Amino acid sequence: MTLTGPILQFLGCQGGVWGLSLMIVCDATDPQPALRLNVPAELVNGASGPVPGLDATAWRFDIAVRQTAMPQRIGYRLAGRSHSFQVPALGATPSMAYVSCNGFSDARTRKTMKSPNAMWARMGRLHEQQERVDGIPVGPLELLLMGGDQIYSDDIWATVPELRAWTEVEWFTRTHMPLSDSLRAALQTRFAGFYLERWNQPETAALLASVPSVMMWDDHDIIDGWGSHPCELHGSPVFQGLFEVARSAFELFQRQMLGAPPPATLNAQTAHNSAYRFGSTGLLVLDLRSERRPRSVTTDAAGRRTVLADQVMSPASWSAVYAWLDAQLAAGDLRHLLVMSSIPVMHPSFEQLETMLGALPAIEELEDDLRDHWTSHPHQAERLRLVRRLLDASARGLRVTVLSGDVHVAAIGVIESDRSDLSPEARSLTQLTSSGVTHPPPAGVARYFLEEACKQTETLEPGLTGQMVEFPTARRRLIGCRNFMTLQADAPGGANRLWANWWAEGVDHPYTKVVLPVG
Numbered sequence: 001m002t003l004t005g006p007i008l009q010f011l012g013c014q015g016g017v018w019g020l021s022l023m024i025v026c027d028a029t030d031p032q033p034a035l036r037l038n039v040p041a042e043l044v045n046g047a048s049g050p051v052p053g054l055d056a057t058a059w060r061f062d063i064a065v066r067q068t069a070m071p072q073r074i075g076y077r078l079a080g081r082s083h084s085f086q087v088p089a090l091g092a093t094p095s096m097a098y099v100s101c102n103g104f105s106d107a108r109t110r111k112t113m114k115s116p117n118a119m120w121a122r123m124g125r126l127h128e129q130q131e132r133v134d135g136i137p138v139g140p141l142e143l144l145l146m147g148g149d150q151i152y153s154d155d156i157w158a159t160v161p162e163l164r165a166w167t168e169v170e171w172f173t174r175t176h177m178p179l180s181d182s183l184r185a186a187l188q189t190r191f192a193g194f195y196l197e198r199w200n201q202p203e204t205a206a207l208l209a210s211v212p213s214v215m216m217w218d219d220h221d222i223i224d225g226w227g228s229h230p231c232e233l234h235g236s237p238v239f240q241g242l243f244e245v246a247r248s249a250f251e252l253f254q255r256q257m258l259g260a261p262p263p264a265t266l267n268a269q270t271a272h273n274s275a276y277r278f279g280s281t282g283l284l285v286l287d288l289r290s291e292r293r294p295r296s297v298t299t300d301a302a303g304r305r306t307v308l309a310d311q312v313m314s315p316a317s318w319s320a321v322y323a324w325l326d327a328q329l330a331a332g333d334l335r336h337l338l339v340m341s342s343i344p345v346m347h348p349s350f351e352q353l354e355t356m357l358g359a360l361p362a363i364e365e366l367e368d369d370l371r372d373h374w375t376s377h378p379h380q381a382e383r384l385r386l387v388r389r390l391l392d393a394s395a396r397g398l399r400v401t402v403l404s405g406d407v408h409v410a411a412i413g414v415i416e417s418d419r420s421d422l423s424p425e426a427r428s429l430t431q432l433t434s435s436g437v438t439h440p441p442p443a444g445v446a447r448y449f450l451e452e453a454c455k456q457t458e459t460l461e462p463g464l465t466g467q468m469v470e471f472p473t474a475r476r477r478l479i480g481c482r483n484f485m486t487l488q489a490d491a492p493g494g495a496n497r498l499w500a501n502w503w504a505e506g507v508d509h510p511y512t513k514v515v516l517p518v519g
Contacts, residue, residue, distance in 0.1 A: 001027045002079050004199045009256050010212035012264040013278045018065045018087045020212045023256045028055045038075040041065045047258035053188030083209045086140045093281040093489035094142035100405020101436025103152030119437045120203035144211040147405040148218025148342030151194040160186050175232045179241030191249040215254040216285050218342035222246040227292025228372045269320040280335040310378035335517045337400045344404040346413030346431045346466045348453035349375035399517045405435035410479035410502045415466040425518045434485035447480040471511045481505045
């Protein structure tokens with residue numbers, strides 16, 4: 001019996017070959033499911049392995065399609081069901097969708113929401129060309145970018161009894177208590193259950209089976225605020241064991257790792273930072289959770305102190321990211337770079353809201369997230385280094401656009417230097433935020449004060465400022481309803497623009513932002 005799948009994953013494009021993998025999870029006693037591919041798709045590899053926490057087997061099939069001058073529709077049949085996906089034309093930028101926050105942090109909200117998958121259903125209509133923008137089809141979609149919080153693990157504190165009991169132990173004992181085998185097993189089962197629940201939503205499952213995805217995790221795929229908790233808690237055996245369980249589930253269900261990491265994973269680093277190329281567009285995917293940690297100070301028996309600073313990504317990861325970026329700049333054939341950052345690089349800081357709101361209860365749900373952001377004080381230096389490197393790329397003719405989520409609203413941010421020798425596109429970064437596809441927006445009073453905070457200009461350093469800007473056709477900076485985004489490139493021979501459309505719940509027409517190339 002099929003437990004979940006098929007799920008398509010994009011592996012990259014090399015030498016005109018579009019690579020993807022296809023995973024399905026079945027009962028452990030079932031034989032290998034039969035896969036039938038329509039030409040010109042070819043099966044090039046396969047792998048299988050057990051699913052931690054379930055009596056099940058995951059089967060992965062690696063597929064290659066030689067691209068041609070025209071898009072190709074590829075059909076396949078797996079486990080008795082037929083599906084299809086589209087491969088873009090050779091050298092073309094694929095038609096993409098971006099989503100984040102696919103779940104609920106509050107079980108009560110999930111129970112009361114009438115149409116929890118309404119935005120997935122709308123994306124499905126766009127993919128099937130049943131809905132258009134001014135008569136022009138957006139679909140079929142060729143790539144699905146999932147920018148974090150694909151699942152919400154928040155209920156583990158209530159649904160795993162042994163973990164709930166651990167939270168009631170006094171602090172010193174709790175932070176030194178080992179992770180028991182029984183708790184590990186319970187966590188494995190619960191995390192597998194999270195993925196089965198989210199992946200098997202009919203509207204979501206239909207798209208996962210027909211649009212290859214690129215997924216990167218965020219905190220709710222582990223626990224809320226992972227990496228920003230007190231250092232004693234972060235380093236405790238139970239917290240670290242919980243992280244290992246969540247990472248194993250992420251690597252299987254989101255990255256389809258049955259053996260080596262996917263081929264787009266960057267070299268010389270142990271996290272999941274990845275990069276892809278298609279035509280004149282690149283996609284850089286940052287892993288902002290695997291190596292995140294709070295500041296800690298330890299003292300050994302001889303009295304020597306060791307200080308570890310707050311960290312979002314390790315030096316090895318940053319070196320791998322910048323080595324890939326430098327190689328693309330040296331090649332000189334990249335016009336657009338999309339950078340997936342699960343948390344926004346540009347967003348109102350909690351300090352701003354704290355000043356405006358004091359202790360108003362309406363922002364309690366935002367506090368953890370905002371302290372976890374790039375704009376929080378411990379991460380600002382690391383953010384500045386990233387911004388400077390991306391602006392250097394812009395100055396060399398590469399249009400850099402950050403794609404982000406996490407904050408449960410749609411927004412546009414701009415970071416700009418005051419260099420007068422460059423065009424506006426060459427001295428600025430644009431951030432497009434879309435969140436959440438399933439999670440509801442913050443309460444109205446919180447959105448009001450967030451909108452007010454968005455009117456402030458942030459000075460990152462002298463000569464470098466950031467601000468949130470109004471949506472075209474809207475007199476506000478935040479779209480406070482559930483949403484997702486689509487990204488489409490001009491047709492070949494066009495102006496090499498990217499068209500970003502935000503599809504918002506209850507709004508008939510999308511909000512549109514045009515991303516111009518440098519020069």
